[in-house]
Amino acid sequence: MEGFFSQAIIYILAAIICVSIAKKLGMSSVLGYLFAGILIGPYVLKFISNETEGQDIMHGTEFGVVMMLFLIGLELEPKNLWRMRDLILKVGLAQVLLTSLAFFLIGLGLGVSWNISLTAALSISLSSTAIVLQSLKEKNQMDSVEGKMSFGVLLLQDIAVIPILAILPLLAVNAPEMLERNEHGGFFDEYPGWIQTFAIFASIGLVILMGKYGFGPLLKLVVKTHLRELFVATALLIVVGIAYLMILVGLSPALGAFLAGVVLANSPYKHALESDLDPFKGILLGLFFIAVGSTINFSLIFSEPIKIFGLTLGVMLVKALVLLGIGKYRKLSMPENLNFAFGLAQASEFSFVTYSFAFQLMILDRSGADTLMAVTALSMGLSPVLMLILDKTIIQKEGMKENKKSGDSDVVNEKNQVILLGFGNFGSTVGRFLRANGIEATIMDSDPDQVDFLRQMGFKVYFGDGTRLDLLHAAGADHAKILISAIDSTEHSIKIVKLCREHFPHLEVMIRARNRFDAYELMDVGVENIYREHLDTSIRMGEDALRKLGFRAHTVHRLGKQFRDYDEEALKVLVQFKNNRKEYISKVRKQIEMQESLLSGELSRKFSLNDHAWDSEQMKDSDSRK
Amino acid sequence: MRKILILFAHPKFEQSDVNQALINSISHLDHVHIRDLYDLYPDFDINVQAEQEILFEYEVVIWHHPIYWYSCPPLLKQWMDLVLEFGWAYGPGGVFLRNKYVMNVVTSGGSKEVYAAEGRNRYTMEEFLRPFEATAYLCHMRYMPPFHVGGTHRITKEELEGKAKVYQELILSLRDSPSIDFPYIQKP
Numbered sequence: 001m002e003g004f005f006s007q008a009i010i011y012i013l014a015a016i017i018c019v020s021i022a023k024k025l026g027m028s029s030v031l032g033y034l035f036a037g038i039l040i041g042p043y044v045l046k047f048i049s050n051e052t053e054g055q056d057i058m059h060g061t062e063f064g065v066v067m068m069l070f071l072i073g074l075e076l077e078p079k080n081l082w083r084m085r086d087l088i089l090k091v092g093l094a095q096v097l098l099t100s101l102a103f104f105l106i107g108l109g110l111g112v113s114w115n116i117s118l119t120a121a122l123s124i125s126l127s128s129t130a131i132v133l134q135s136l137k138e139k140n141q142m143d144s145v146e147g148k149m150s151f152g153v154l155l156l157q158d159i160a161v162i163p164i165l166a167i168l169p170l171l172a173v174n175a176p177e178m179l180e181r182n183e184h185g186g187f188f189d190e191y192p193g194w195i196q197t198f199a200i201f202a203s204i205g206l207v208i209l210m211g212k213y214g215f216g217p218l219l220k221l222v223v224k225t226h227l228r229e230l231f232v233a234t235a236l237l238i239v240v241g242i243a244y245l246m247i248l249v250g251l252s253p254a255l256g257a258f259l260a261g262v263v264l265a266n267s268p269y270k271h272a273l274e275s276d277l278d279p280f281k282g283i284l285l286g287l288f289f290i291a292v293g294s295t296i297n298f299s300l301i302f303s304e305p306i307k308i309f310g311l312t313l314g315v316m317l318v319k320a321l322v323l324l325g326i327g328k329y330r331k332l333s334m335p336e337n338l339n340f341a342f343g344l345a346q347a348s349e350f351s352f353v354t355y356s357f358a359f360q361l362m363i364l365d366r367s368g369a370d371t372l373m374a375v376t377a378l379s380m381g382l383s384p385v386l387m388l389i390l391d392k393t394i395i396q397k398e399g400m401k402e403n404k405k406s407g408d409s410d411v412v413n414e415k416n417q418v419i420l421l422g423f424g425n426f427g428s429t430v431g432r433f434l435r436a437n438g439i440e441a442t443i444m445d446s447d448p449d450q451v452d453f454l455r456q457m458g459f460k461v462y463f464g465d466g467t468r469l470d471l472l473h474a475a476g477a478d479h480a481k482i483l484i485s486a487i488d489s490t491e492h493s494i495k496i497v498k499l500c501r502e503h504f505p506h507l508e509v510m511i512r513a514r515n516r517f518d519a520y521e522l523m524d525v526g527v528e529n530i531y532r533e534h535l536d537t538s539i540r541m542g543e544d545a546l547r548k549l550g551f552r553a554h555t556v557h558r559l560g561k562q563f564r565d566y567d568e569e570a571l572k573v574l575v576q577f578k579n580n581r582k583e584y585i586s587k588v589r590k591q592i593e594m595q596e597s598l599l600s601g602e603l604s605r606k607f608s609l610n611d612h613a614w615d616s617e618q619m620k621d622s623d624s625r626k
Numbered sequence: 627m628r629k630i631l632i633l634f635a636h637p638k639f640e641q642s643d644v645n646q647a648l649i650n651s652i653s654h655l656d657h658v659h660i661r662d663l664y665d666l667y668p669d670f671d672i673n674v675q676a677e678q679e680i681l682f683e684y685e686v687v688i689w690h691h692p693i694y695w696y697s698c699p700p701l702l703k704q705w706m707d708l709v710l711e712f713g714w715a716y717g718p719g720g721v722f723l724r725n726k727y728v729m730n731v732v733t734s735g736g737s738k739e740v741y742a743a744e745g746r747n748r749y750t751m752e753e754f755l756r757p758f759e760a761t762a763y764l765c766h767m768r769y770m771p772p773f774h775v776g777g778t779h780r781i782t783k784e785e786l787e788g789k790a791k792v793y794q795e796l797i798l799s800l801r802d803s804p805s806i807d808f809p810y811i812q813k814p
Contacts, residue, residue: 613674613707614707618712618713618717619712619717622712
């Protein structure tokens, strides 16, 4: 246990220091983590004693990538994925095939045997999902043209993992006995091919079915317990479960998680899942990058610096060239293309798996595997540095010229201008009115039954409690203009107001208040737009009563309006005296006192229309005086 | 420099290209204050006192509105009914509008030719606007001839730009010229 704590402290401390320095210098966090890994790795501070330990951590934390893809899936609705099929199939496939072919030929040209060349070529063709997506997200480029293309390529690469792992054993020409395939050793390995294939399709089907019909009710059940940790645990269970299932049938867990994410993208729990899993993903990915940093074999690099660096730069250059060609073909602008090509130029963390698998299969010898792994780790370490240099030099300069292009304006931003919290009787009326006039709001409600019902009615309602900052972020509070709180708890509303003031000062908040007393509390925290729920209805009722007593409708209408204005004004005056009252007076007592002061004020005011509108009495008077 | 108050009444301003062009051409001018009545009083509940206090400050008043059924939109009529009070705007002690300049700025679907003795509407715009003239007259104001943009259904972009420019120049001259040289009618 002590060992664990000291380890944890070292990792976290290294991450905090390096990442915050990296961020201060305007670099991506990936670079900070990598550097932290190098620092605590076997060649500097020696907290991690050897590369194998680093690789173990890496395998452990690869789960961060799975989570990341689950979260990305959540943001990608099925119809959008379908729209990307062209990108995934054409761009992705072209990249994998062309890159593999190039490296295969280079390998043969350098006199390496064909099976080693092919193993290396296939592995090198893949890029690091973790590094690329993290960088794209940090730079807010997921929705840009090159961001979408990068994502398409990465998705196909994740699919390509399956055939690559299947091909490797066939390359083992001199493997004496088949070793146990514990690397991706699936449960169905001993079974014939058709059962394996069937298992794969069955499990994908299961994931989709569960996503559509299983997870929703499960989450709803959990939500009703009102225990947040249980919801987090369920979210984790879903992701872990899918990953396990995928490993069982020999598929990429990241791919399975991505699929589940896509299926859940329309779910009401989307935002809640996002905000609950995000920290786990962040920490795991951070550790993952640290582990990558610690696996860079500096003794090997220092013993043959020219060879290793030459190979690494060669790998990245060739990969980038192939990608540049594809980008050119897809008519990317120069800065977009550079971003796309060099962003994907590193080798993948998955190569560690293929190389050690190939080593077990005796395709590679120890030194070959070590060299390739060193190249992989180095390329992953170098790629953020390279991107940084590119960003600061060419892309920025080129970007100046095509400034209008860099703002991803052609991407339709689906973020709504209005966030509506609480979709009960009050909120739903507001929401319906807005919708009837073409304004869609992002709606959140914390009652799972209500959410369910409204979803059936065709409203896009998300499960969530507006008092959590992460959920507000997920609901798009950064971009929205107005936040409407139609929830009936003023305590909650006040929390929301404070959160918004601190984190989203641009947001205009409009708050529902149950009564005068709540309105005072809201005024105390400085809310300007307060809507007492009974005010308009009760005045309207009074108006109708006056009409039934013979008042004319137009007069009554004006009287009602005037009374409402007066009441709102009176509220502003009375709130100043509110705090002078002694503490022991109960809320109820206060309410009565308020009513009293109001009523006496109205008696002296005499509510008649005291303007002279359409009034001819004066004129008659003055005429008669003549 | 004179201060100019534009009392603008249009129930569907967001769909009126012509009035948007006209308003945009003057909205940025100093000493020119535009009061969009339909935006201020959606429920016709005009704040009489506030309106009177504002009128007090301005030397030139413009009634800017489209022509509906040969008159102004109802909210401007409501404004006149309520704000121009007996004993304030006219009658004994009703001196607060005396000597202020006032003008109708109107837009109409029918062209200038339609608004003529021989035209389809049989009367000129000036004749249709007699109630405004009479109101101004009773209040001892100086009523100037209207500024009319006609044929708005068929107006071209260039024509509209031209009209907006003329409107701007009109407002500028009302604001800046040492003396207002437009002819006007005033109760002696």
